Amino acid sequence: MDIPSLTIDRVREGLVASRFSAVELTTEALRFAEAENPRTGAYLHFCPERAVAAARRVDGRLARGEDPGPLAGVPIAVKDVILTKGVRTTCGSRLLEHYIPPYDATAITRLESAGGIILGKTNCDEFAMGSSTENSAFGPVRNPVALDRVPGGSSGGSAAAVAQGTAVVALGSDTGGSIRQPASFCGVVGVTPTYGRVSRYGLTAFASSLDHIGPFARSVSDAATVLGVIAGRDPSDATSAAAPVPDYRAAIDGRVKGVKLGLPREYLKDLTSETGEVIERGVERLRGLGCEVREISLPATGYAIATYYVIATAEASSNLARYDGVRYTFRSESSGTLADLYRNTRGEGFGAECKRRIMLGTYVLSHGYYDAYYLKAQKVRTLIARDFEHAFQQVDAVVAPVSPFPAFKLGEKVDDPLAMYLSDIYTITGSLAGIPCMSVPSGATRAGLPVGLQILTRHFDEPGMFRLAGALEQQTS
Amino acid sequence: MRISEEQVRYVAALANLNLSAAEIVRFQAELDGILEHMDKLNEIDTTGVEPMAQVLFAAEETATLRDDVVVPPLGNAAALANAPQSGAGYFKVAKVIER
Numbered sequence: 001m002d003i004p005s006l007t008i009d010r011v012r013e014g015l016v017a018s019r020f021s022a023v024e025l026t027t028e029a030l031r032f033a034e035a036e037n038p039r040t041g042a043y044l045h046f047c048p049e050r051a052v053a054a055a056r057r058v059d060g061r062l063a064r065g066e067d068p069g070p071l072a073g074v075p076i077a078v079k080d081v082i083l084t085k086g087v088r089t090t091c092g093s094r095l096l097e098h099y100i101p102p103y104d105a106t107a108i109t110r111l112e113s114a115g116g117i118i119l120g121k122t123n124c125d126e127f128a129m130g131s132s133t134e135n136s137a138f139g140p141v142r143n144p145v146a147l148d149r150v151p152g153g154s155s156g157g158s159a160a161a162v163a164q165g166t167a168v169v170a171l172g173s174d175t176g177g178s179i180r181q182p183a184s185f186c187g188v189v190g191v192t193p194t195y196g197r198v199s200r201y202g203l204t205a206f207a208s209s210l211d212h213i214g215p216f217a218r219s220v221s222d223a224a225t226v227l228g229v230i231a232g233r234d235p236s237d238a239t240s241a242a243a244p245v246p247d248y249r250a251a252i253d254g255r256v257k258g259v260k261l262g263l264p265r266e267y268l269k270d271l272t273s274e275t276g277e278v279i280e281r282g283v284e285r286l287r288g289l290g291c292e293v294r295e296i297s298l299p300a301t302g303y304a305i306a307t308y309y310v311i312a313t314a315e316a317s318s319n320l321a322r323y324d325g326v327r328y329t330f331r332s333e334s335s336g337t338l339a340d341l342y343r344n345t346r347g348e349g350f351g352a353e354c355k356r357r358i359m360l361g362t363y364v365l366s367h368g369y370y371d372a373y374y375l376k377a378q379k380v381r382t383l384i385a386r387d388f389e390h391a392f393q394q395v396d397a398v399v400a401p402v403s404p405f406p407a408f409k410l411g412e413k414v415d416d417p418l419a420m421y422l423s424d425i426y427t428i429t430g431s432l433a434g435i436p437c438m439s440v441p442s443g444a445t446r447a448g449l450p451v452g453l454q455i456l457t458r459h460f461d462e463p464g465m466f467r468l469a470g471a472l473e474q475q476t477s
Numbered sequence: 478m479r480i481s482e483e484q485v486r487y488v489a490a491l492a493n494l495n496l497s498a499a500e501i502v503r504f505q506a507e508l509d510g511i512l513e514h515m516d517k518l519n520e521i522d523t524t525g526v527e528p529m530a531q532v533l534f535a536a537e538e539t540a541t542l543r544d545d546v547v548v549p550p551l552g553n554a555a556a557l558a559n560a561p562q563s564g565a566g567y568f569k570v571a572k573v574i575e576r
Contacts, residue, residue, distance in 0.1 A: 100559065102555040102558060310515060325561060329561060338570050341570060346495065355494060362491050379528050433532075
């Protein structure tokens with residue numbers, strides 16, 4: 001059984017033809033993933049008991065002649081910020097090293113109801129704060145394409161697992177680019193759906209108005225299938241959208257002739273030349289398929305980084321207040337008064353990047369600075385969202401780079417937080433607007449480093465996004 | 478300079494975050510650089526622009542309301558299972574009131 005070549009369809013065909021059972025496949029996938037994992041460190045831990053139990057349910061359904069579900073038997077990796085009942089969920093943090101969630105995230109429940117098999121939990125930047133997965137308390141992840149380079153972040157482990165072949169698909173979370181950027185760096189498909197499209201229930205909160213759950217896959221079609229399973233209204237998340245979930249896979253029909261694409265001129269000036277060339281070739285391929293490409297302007301782009309890092313850190317400073325040594329496993333040994341207990345637990349438990357963002361977020365919300373930073377950033381966010389509204393009056397989709405450069409070397413940017421923040425420029429705008437956006441492999445640099453092309457569409461126009469991505473994938477492979 | 482070491486200490490106290498002397502020096506320099514970048518926000522005119530707190534879509538006003546139905550709660554044991562210290566069905570913390 002060649003685990004890295006599996007797709008959702010191949011798993012299904014194998015099960016239906018009884019070439020293997022779900023338990024056999026799961027056992028083999030776990031064996032393979034555990035053997036291969038040390039190369040990248042994509043997974044933090046595996047959950048074999050849960051995986052085999054889920055596989056038994058799939059085999060039971062097949063034996064009874066029932067529909068085993070759209071993800072029947074599919075080996076899945078899950079970013080370790082998404083809660084799994086009874087399975088350790090660390091968020092890449094020393095604070096939650098021994099945390100065992102008492103409930104499942106809605107996305108997890110839906111994956112397993114659809115027959116999906118969760119193999120284990122993947123490494124990530126602590127509380128999803130970072131762009132390289134170097135901020136994990138449990139060590140970095142290596143990019144399977146080039147082992148001396150980062151996989152991107154914060155969902156670096158999920159992207160690496162899918163690229164390495166130790167999972168067929170994976171879940172990540174995206175607040176400012178944490179799915180798209182690692183997908184681009186590792187050469188896989190990564191989707192950030194419309195804000196509210198997938199329930200956030202059970203996703204450890206970083207910045208609630210920006211957090212998304214989304215899939216990684218090796219094909220556009222597999223990503224579309226996973227999104228179809230996890231999307232939809234959830235009473236446990238008041239911000240989840242009630243809009244009906246269309247058949248995303250059916251949208252991949254190759255009919256892109258006449259689709260109008262906008263190329264934002266503000267996104268093309270800071271690219272490294274090789275990344276720019278790959279993006280240009282991707283856009284040319286879409287043009288070759290009959291898309292009409294025109295240059296557009298998103299004038300507020302230059303303010304996006306400042307806007308994002310004010311809003312995201314403000315929300316993070318509130319969300320991370322709960323880790324105080326009372327409810328969540330870790331408590332400082334040196335705690336005299338209750339106030340000491342809070343301060344020492346947080347001082348010892350959080351890593352440098354979380355502390356930096358808590359400090360920044362607390363500062364921008366503090367007396368005297370709230371209007372100047374937080375309120376101002378919220379207003380600029382409106383302008384960034386309006387930029388896209390205006391763009392979508394002229395074009396059907398925006399195409400753009402994902403990152404100014406391909407995967408960088410481990411340790412290369414770790415000492416310059418502002419430089420790391422600035423590299424999020426192309427992904428942050430879509431996050432602030434809450435529109436669907438994805439990274440689809442578009443080629444590679446001469447050194448063989450993957451480069452993803454980003455496709456952004458109107459709120460809830462995931463079908464249009466998948467249609468374009470599918471057409472580009474056909475041309476690239 | 479946008480932020481002083483004194484302010485770093487003040488903000489750390491607001492955030493209940495114990496920082497070492499070395500961290501205070503480092504964060505002063507790093508936050509100062511980041512805040513300088515954030516001052517770019519002053520360049521853009523936002524007169525009459527509504528702040529955006531949440532991504533909103535066209536929806537019925539009551540779209541997020543649901544029937545008030547009782548569902549089984551997590552339960553005391555499950556809620557306490559991850560506590561560093563618990564007892565008699567409660568989270569235990571350092572004593573805050575002297576008798």
